[in-house]
Amino acid sequence: MTPTSTALKQIQTFLATEKKMLLNGQWCAGQKGEILPAINPATEDIIGRFYAGGTGDVQVAIDAAHNSFHDKRWRNKTPAEKARILWRLADLIEEHGDRLALLETLDGGKPYQAARQGEIPMAAESFRYYAGWCTKISGRTSDISIPGDFHCYSRREPVGVVGLITPWNGPLVMAAWKLAPALAAGCSVILKPSEVTSLSTLYLAELIVEAGIPDGVVNIVPGPGATVGATLVNSPLVHKVSFTGSTQTGKSLVQAAMGNLKKLTLELGGKSPVIVYKDADLAKAIPGIAGGIFGNAGQVCVAGSRLFAAPEIYDDLLSGLIDYAQNITVGDGVNPETTMGPLISEAHRARVAGYVAKGLAQGATLATGGTALDRKGYFMTPTILTDVTPGNCVAAEEIFGPVLSVMKIDHMDHVIAAANATDFGLAGSVWTRDISTAHKTVADIRAGLMWINCHGIPDMAIPFGGYNQSGWGREGGPEGIEYYTELKSVVTAL
Ligand code: NAD
Numbered sequence: 001m002t003p004t005s006t007a008l009k010q011i012q013t014f015l016a017t018e019k020k021m022l023l024n025g026q027w028c029a030g031q032k033g034e035i036l037p038a039i040n041p042a043t044e045d046i047i048g049r050f051y052a053g054g055t056g057d058v059q060v061a062i063d064a065a066h067n068s069f070h071d072k073r074w075r076n077k078t079p080a081e082k083a084r085i086l087w088r089l090a091d092l093i094e095e096h097g098d099r100l101a102l103l104e105t106l107d108g109g110k111p112y113q114a115a116r117q118g119e120i121p122m123a124a125e126s127f128r129y130y131a132g133w134c135t136k137i138s139g140r141t142s143d144i145s146i147p148g149d150f151h152c153y154s155r156r157e158p159v160g161v162v163g164l165i166t167p168w169n170g171p172l173v174m175a176a177w178k179l180a181p182a183l184a185a186g187c188s189v190i191l192k193p194s195e196v197t198s199l200s201t202l203y204l205a206e207l208i209v210e211a212g213i214p215d216g217v218v219n220i221v222p223g224p225g226a227t228v229g230a231t232l233v234n235s236p237l238v239h240k241v242s243f244t245g246s247t248q249t250g251k252s253l254v255q256a257a258m259g260n261l262k263k264l265t266l267e268l269g270g271k272s273p274v275i276v277y278k279d280a281d282l283a284k285a286i287p288g289i290a291g292g293i294f295g296n297a298g299q300v301c302v303a304g305s306r307l308f309a310a311p312e313i314y315d316d317l318l319s320g321l322i323d324y325a326q327n328i329t330v331g332d333g334v335n336p337e338t339t340m341g342p343l344i345s346e347a348h349r350a351r352v353a354g355y356v357a358k359g360l361a362q363g364a365t366l367a368t369g370g371t372a373l374d375r376k377g378y379f380m381t382p383t384i385l386t387d388v389t390p391g392n393c394v395a396a397e398e399i400f401g402p403v404l405s406v407m408k409i410d411h412m413d414h415v416i417a418a419a420n421a422t423d424f425g426l427a428g429s430v431w432t433r434d435i436s437t438a439h440k441t442v443a444d445i446r447a448g449l450m451w452i453n454c455h456g457i458p459d460m461a462i463p464f465g466g467y468n469q470s471g472w473g474r475e476g477g478p479e480g481i482e483y484y485t486e487l488k489s490v491v492t493a494l
Pocket of ligand 1: 165166167168169170192193194195223224225226228229230233244245246247248249250252253266267268269270300301302398400426465466470471
């Protein structure tokens with residue numbers, strides 16, 4: 001699948017001017033007029049430029065969100081009206097799907113087909129899923145036991161002004177996962193995309209205006225985390241921040257929010273185990289496991305980065321995975337043959353390569369990959385490390401690259417303890433034909449999302465989030481909307 005020539009021309013037009021931020025319904029250059037480049041990680045070329053916000057711009061955005069929340073221009077629309085506008089936005093995302101997918105490829109390095117068939121429909125479906133919830137948010141009545149005549153009920157109300165902070169690895173989808181439930185709940189928002197991949201969010205901003213969301217309800221301020229993000233977290237006018245990013249940054253948000261006790265949802269890093277029993281269907285497990293670690297060049301929070309295989313099938317599984325990895329076509333995502341794109345930046349590639357070197361120094365063996373491609377772009381070959389012991393850094397830390405750490409296990413009785421020996425707890429997968437083994441294993445793994453005989457399948461209906469240091473709270477599903485509401489109890493003396 002290749003981008004159409006029409007989409008290429010339309011994106012050239014979009015990128016021809018510096019993209020502005022969206023403050024109170026106006027396109028603004030920002031108070032300081034600072035401009036950041038957008039770099040294509042496959043070519044190292046600057047493909048566009050956008051205005052980066054500063055503290056003053058965030059304040060304007062917060063005031064706009066505050067005013068729009070308090071005059072109720074959005075939250076007082078009927079649930080059906082809100083739903084219709086979110087549906088319209090989903091339709092617009094689909095209509096503009098070729099252009100949005102191309103932006104994800106040019107700005108973030110994703111293979112075009114993966115963006116066009118995966119990320120774009122998922123972003124549109126996020127708005128449809130939560131459009132459906134607009135008409136279903138409700139409280140309940142309670143009979144109370146205090147003597148007298150009382151009528152008691154609860155209300156779910158929007159949590160208020162919300163700061164949404166997204167990472168670079170799935171910019172459009174992450175924005176949609178946060179915006180859709182926040183808007184369905186009736187909140188007003190300030191969205192800060194990663195300064196590394198801001199373009200698709202700025203394109204989405206145009207669709208948000210076109211869909212008819214009132215001015216000031218969605219404000220979009222790209223820029224550095226240390227200024228734009230931190231101002232959001234520190235502001236007393238922001239009632240909640242929903243953050244997706246690294247565990248390290250998540251911890252700094254917790255510290256910053258201590259002063260004002262604002263609510264936080266934190267979707268953080270992972271080190272997901274992949275557990276393969278001897279009766280697994282290897283013909284399905286090999287591509288499934290490879291897709292789970294090499295998809296998006298391993299820059300996925302739920303990447304299945306630690307492999308535990310039963311001794312009986314270890315050799316067959318490993319040789320199948322090595323063969324699969326060596327047949328992955330690494331290249332520019334606009335080429336239809338490409339199955340794995342580049343890493344996001346030179347700094348990130350150096351970090352991933354550093355992990356591989358350190359892992360080898362700590363006793364791991366290189367089974368395949370581990371090299372940078374000798375060409376422009378931040379490419380790295382799919383990498384498999386074997387003989388990885390629990391103390392090795394490649395077993396313990398999130399690499400966020402195409403590196404699979406294979407851990408030897410003597411007996412599957414020890415696999416649960418080995419898989420749970422991590423600070424993270426985001427996701428994992430189990431591969432077996434035995435239904436009892438599968439369900440017993442998933443019950444014992446401490447993680448927020450487990451897959452059986454598949455890995456990395458997302459859906460808006462499924463709550464998503466982590467145990468341990470993988471985060472606080474959930475996105476997706478009915479639970480996802482509750483994190484954008486407050487619950488009020490009302491007692492009436494009759
Ligand atoms: P990051 O933590 O560096 O940045 C994430 C966002 O936070 C960016 O927008 C950044 O500008 C902002 N930020 C940075 N410092 C900040 C501060 N002090 N205050 C407020 N905001 C600040 O993460 P990244 O490198 O962009 O993304 C990769 C990480 O994201 C990985 O660890 C990955 O596992 C994680 N991630 C988690 C999920 C999930 O759902 N659990 C999904 C995708 C990515």
